[in-house]
Each structure stands twice: as C-alpha cells, then as structure tokens.
Amino acid sequence: MIEDRRSFLRDTGRFLLLTGAASIAWEHVLAGTPDASPNYALTDHWWGMVIDIDTCIGCGNCVRACKAENDVPLEEGAFRTWVERYQVDTNDLDHPRVDSPNGGYDGFPELRSTGENVKVFFVPKLCNHCAHSPCVQVCPVGATFESPDGVVLVDKSYCIGCRYCVQACPYGCRFIDPRTMTADKCTLCYHRITKGLTTACCEACPTGARQLVDLKNPKDPVHEFIRTHAVHVLKPQMATGAKVYYNGLDGAVR
Amino acid sequence: MPGVEGFIYPNEIELQWSVLIVLYPFITGLVAGAFILASLERVFNVHVVKPTYRLALLTALAFLIVAPLPLQLHLGHPERSIEMYLTPHRTSAMAMFGFVYLWYLMAVLVLEIWFDYRRELVLARRSSTGLRRMAYTVLTLGSDNIDASALRVDERIGYALTVVGIPSAFLLHGYVGFIFGSVKANPWWSTPLMPIVFLFSAMVSGIALVMLMYMALTRARGRVIDMPCLDTIARYLFYTFIIDFSLEMLDLLHRIYEADESFRALDFMVHTKLWVSHILIQIVIGTLLPLVLLAAVQLVSLSERARRRLYALSGTLALIGIFAMRWNVVIGGQLFSKSFLGYTSYKLVFATREGLLPAVALLVLPFAILAALVRFLPPWADVQPGAASIVVTHGDTGR
C-alpha cells in the first residue's frame, strides 16, 4: 500500500538498487564457464610454460607440431613458436651467433666447426602470455586480451589488423596471418588445454624440455621445479609479467 | 634470406608499418602546424600574418580530411575500423587518438572555419539560385542572420575556439608522437621526447607549407606578396626549426652518451641503412641547410626578391626534411631486429595497396581538396560578392 510519495520513492529506489546489484552479481556467477568446455572454469587456472634449455636438443618437433595443430601458414614470418640456436664464444659474450633457419621447422643444419671456446644451445620461444602484456595494452579495439585463466588470445573476428600489437611485443612473437589479415600468435593451444590436454608443442617434445604449467594448481610440478631451479624470463627489464619460465637461460640470449 | 643481415626474430622479416604510416604523421603534422600558424594571428595578435589566416585554416582542413585515408588503406580490416569508436580500448593511444582526431576535426577546425566564413556563406546563399542556393542553405544551417551583433557572437566564439584549438592541435600531433614514444619494445621509438619532437617538427612543416602555399597562390593570382607577413612567417619558421633541431640533437646526444643495450645496433643502422635518409636528407639537406639559409636572412640585409627565393628554397627543404624524419622514425624503427643482432629491409613496391603510387596520390589529394575549398570558400576577401566592408570582420585582409 502506497502511504506517501516519499516512502514510495524510497522503496522503489531500494528495489531498483537491489535488483541492479543482483543482476550484476549473477553475471559474475555466470562468468567462468565458457560454453565450449562445460567442465572448465576459467578462474581455476593460471597458465604458463616452463622450458628447460639444458634439455632441448633443437629437433624442431615443437615447431612442426604447432604448425600442424593450429593450421599456421607454412611461409616465412609466420611462427607461433620457433627455436633459436646460439653459439656463444666465451671470449665475446656480447656477440653471440644466432640462427633460426625457417624457425627451426626443419631442425638445424649440422655445424661445420664451432671452435674451441664456443658453447652451443637451443632456445625455443613462443608467446610469453604476459600478465602485464604490452600487446594487450596497445590494442585499440579490444581484439587481443588476456583471458581470466592467463592466456593472451586474439579475437579474429574483431581484429582490425592495425599491427600495433605486433610492434608492441618485445619478443617478436606476433605476426599478421596473411589469410585473414588479422594478428596471430601462440594461443597456448587454448582449444587443447581447456579440454585437459597439453599443448601440441609440449606433446611433441621428445625430451620434455617444454612443459605446460598451471600455476594455480597446487599439485602442478612447476612449483617444485621453480623452487629447485633458477628460472628466468626473457627481457625481465620490460616488466611484462612473462609467464614462460626458462631454466638455464644464458645471459647471451636475446 | 634476401634483405636480412645478421639474426632477426623469424616473425620480424616483414615490416609491419609501411610508407602509409609514414604519411600519416606527416599529414597530421602539417595540420597541427598550419593551425598553430593561424592561431598566432588570432590569439597572439600577430596581425601581420593575417593574410594567411584563412589559407592556413583551409590547408589544415584539407589535410585533416585526407589524414585517415592512409590508415584505412593500411588496415587489414578497414571495414571494422569503426570499432575504434564503438569499443575504444582506453589504454591504447591509438584508440584515444581516434577521439582526439574527431574532436579536432569537428569541434575545432570545422567549427572555426564555419564561424569565420559564415558571413560569406550567407551572402553567397542570398546571391545564388537553385542547387547552389540549396547547398549554401545546408552550409549555413538555414540561418540568415549576419548583422553586427550576430557577427560579434561569431567573433567571440571563433576566438574561444582558437584558444581551445591551440592545445587541441598540440594534443593532435603530440598524441601521434606518443603512439610511437610509448612503445617500450622499440628503443628507437621509446622516449619521452617523442611527442615533443613530433610536435615541433609538425610546426615546422605546417608553417613551411602555409608559407609556400601563400607565396605560390599569391603569385598565381597575380597579386603582390605581403612581405612583412612573409618575413614574419619565415622568422617563426626559423625559431621553430631551431627548437626542433635542438630537441632532435638532444635525443641523439643522449643516446650516444648513455649507450644502452640498443645503441650499437641503432648506431650501425643509422650509419648504414639510414645513411642517405637520415644523415644526408633529414639532417644535412633537410635541417642544416634551411637553417643556414633562414639564419642568413636574419643576419644579412637582403632584397625582397632574394628573401623570397631563400624562403621558397628553405621551405621546400624543410618539408623534405620533416618527411624524411617521419620516414626515419617509422621505417627506421622497423629495420633493426629487437634482438639487436640483425636487420631486415623495406621493399617499397609501386602499385600495391601500400605502395608508392597510393602514397603519392594521398600526398596530392589534399591539394586537390584545398583547390576546391579555395574556390568554394575563398580565403581572399577581394574575391567575394559584396565583400569590401559591410562590417569589418575577421577574415578581411583589408588590402
């Protein structure tokens, strides 16, 4: 029963406020369950990767597996992951010789001779799925973003192809897919990890040098690994919050 | 790999931003510079440059209209570019620039031109018939009032717009500088000086352009060039150029002195790949030479004819130098690898979407638009119907 206008307004105001708050809260409850993977809750995971330089043999299996799994164009300049080979002369640490023939897709050609004081190693690289990603920061429309479970993804139907994100990535992990003219990069095999599988590159790695890790999972071996090894990220001075952790990363690695 | 020296990350082989993205800051720079020259007269009461006031505004408009075109040609999906306005990402300088551009175009430039030309538009409407009259009715928004008090309102609003317009012009081109300067991944771009350097080089290019246009158009109309006006513009060009050059040298000296991890790679690049475009064209021919010529005019007493020749030469060289600066920033920033261990090359093709042909066309287009604007909205008072002096308003050159 409406007693007077004031109390009516007060009650209406409260009603609107509460239903408004409730609907916002309900939205957040609904959040975290993408339709494609009904058993997967976004907020349960925080994905990253661990790469052990000491174990990588430079076979290039990961590069081939990624291109096959994700339909990545086979041409140059379109790599979601690639492997670099470093030859570091102990007398000249500032000038390593680096090569990555076709991104390591066909493995690496045998080295003729490296000299006595040269150490050689392989560094697989991919998108670091940065927690404070500069590529996400510069995207003008919101086509690239970090998902709630820590994976930086590209919305191919929304990307306008301005290439600002490619410029902003310090690691060179982005490129423009010539078929769609949109930005493209490693998705951490999102379609696999949301179904309980590991990424294609980790699946194909014969030595276990690449391991997918879920930092939010207390049982994930990554926690033990990081506790017992000195791990590094690439270009830490950029403060990107990179989530690919390297063991045995030499200072010469760019 | 052809065109590649040393080691580059595999995805770096292709340059992301082409000559069209060189054009874009060049064009918006001309806009900002032309506008600031116009505002010199209006707000800072430098009345001697009044003959160029309207021309500067129209030049700014012509170039600003063309400015988004190189961007649209460059985008992978230009049909989606409206997303920048519908869902702008507030952390992205590029997205925010869309609004700065829109603000400047509509709220500053178009409005200022409208309020300044309104009297002539109404007069033109009154004296035309049929389709032309309809066009002028649209342009005047159907209003017919041009008596003294209405024009005084216009004058006051125009003044306010110019006052707002000056920081807006600074924002317009400073923002473009920030789009580059805020990219921490690229040490050639990432410096807090970038917006300032862009702004001052924009002013140099804009002033040089208006100066050259004024000289060329006055000659074409068979009129006498207003020398006090021209001398003043040239003097402002000179001062601005000194500031611009000092800022660029400051950036260079700072890099050389600090010699951080990127320095050796960048130094090598400037001395090899950018030798012609940076050292020769931008610095020597495009900055030092015009500075010397302009300084000569200040120090030595020269005839009007000699001065005009020197102004024409230094203005042209300045424009070339500023274009080279944009080239060296945009293209130069992509020639070196972020590994600092290698370089790639830029292949400028002729007839593709981002090639030389569209680039040249986009440089010519603003002049075509300006020609149309000059016809429709003549910046010279002596070409208007009944212009002499019904009311002494702004825009009359009182010749």
Next chain:
Amino acid sequence: MDGERDGSRPSGEPDERPRVHFRDYEHVLRMAGLFAFAIVLFLVWRAWAVPPDFGRYGHFRPGAITDAADRTPKYAGHELCIECHSDVEQARQGGGHAKIGCEACHGPLGRHARAETDQAPVRPSTRGVCVTCHTAGEGKPKSFPQVVLREHASAGPCTECHQAHKPGLT
C-alpha cells in the same frame, strides 16, 4: 529587417528575450543541435553494434574465448593413445623412449584416435623421425644419445638394428 527567417527552431528557447539577443546566437544553437544529433546517432549505433556482453571479463568480446576453445585438436595426446594401445605403453616402460608422447614420432593422430577416419596411420620413416633427434650436433647435451650418421650404419632404416618403442639393440 535583416533578411528572411524560416520560422523559429524548436531549440527549446522561448522567444521572450529582446529580439536582438536570441537572433544573434540562434545560429549557434542550430550548430549545437546538429552536434547533439550526431552524438545521439553515434550512441544509437553503438548500442546496436556492440555485443551486449562485451566487457564482461575485460575489454573484449567474451565469445572470443569460446571461439578460441572451439577447435578440434589434431594431436590426440598420448593419454588417448594409451586407451587403445596400452600394450605398446607397457612395452615402452623402462626404456629411453618411455616418456615421449606417441605423436612426437607418429605425427598428429587425433582423427584416428577419435575413430573419425578409416585411414590407418602411416609408419613413420626412420630417416625422417629418428635422424632428426639422434643425429649428432653441437648444442645437444652430451648425455643425449646421438650418432654421426655417416660414421654410423649406412643405408638401411634405423629399425634394422634398433627397436623403436624400447630403444636398444635388437
């Protein structure tokens, strides 16, 4: 007196003030009205064009997460292989290849594992697969088994002497 007027504009401003004042800024109101109209048009367009759930998790379209998750995996993953080929998995135990994913050598077999194709998987070529990892090279850890191919056996396939699933000489 000062030219025609086409009737008062519905600018909301009643013509009660001294005529000279309103007439003098009336054109400004026309321009302001034009701007207001353009802004309203933009807001309507935005309400129509932007998906309603845009921004739910951040500044992006939540459907993009679903789009990313929606692909069908090409690699089955060794867990799926083991479901049918548990005998091979048993045989591999204790050998040097025990921990390698099946598809690292056999290639992507998702379609086979999900019985989407009748095509039997092709046996990998040893020259392609074995050699890629085991050819001697700088940069491989010294403990990793590697041979210089020329100095090793010659033309025949590696499986002539070696067992693929549980390496060691046969």
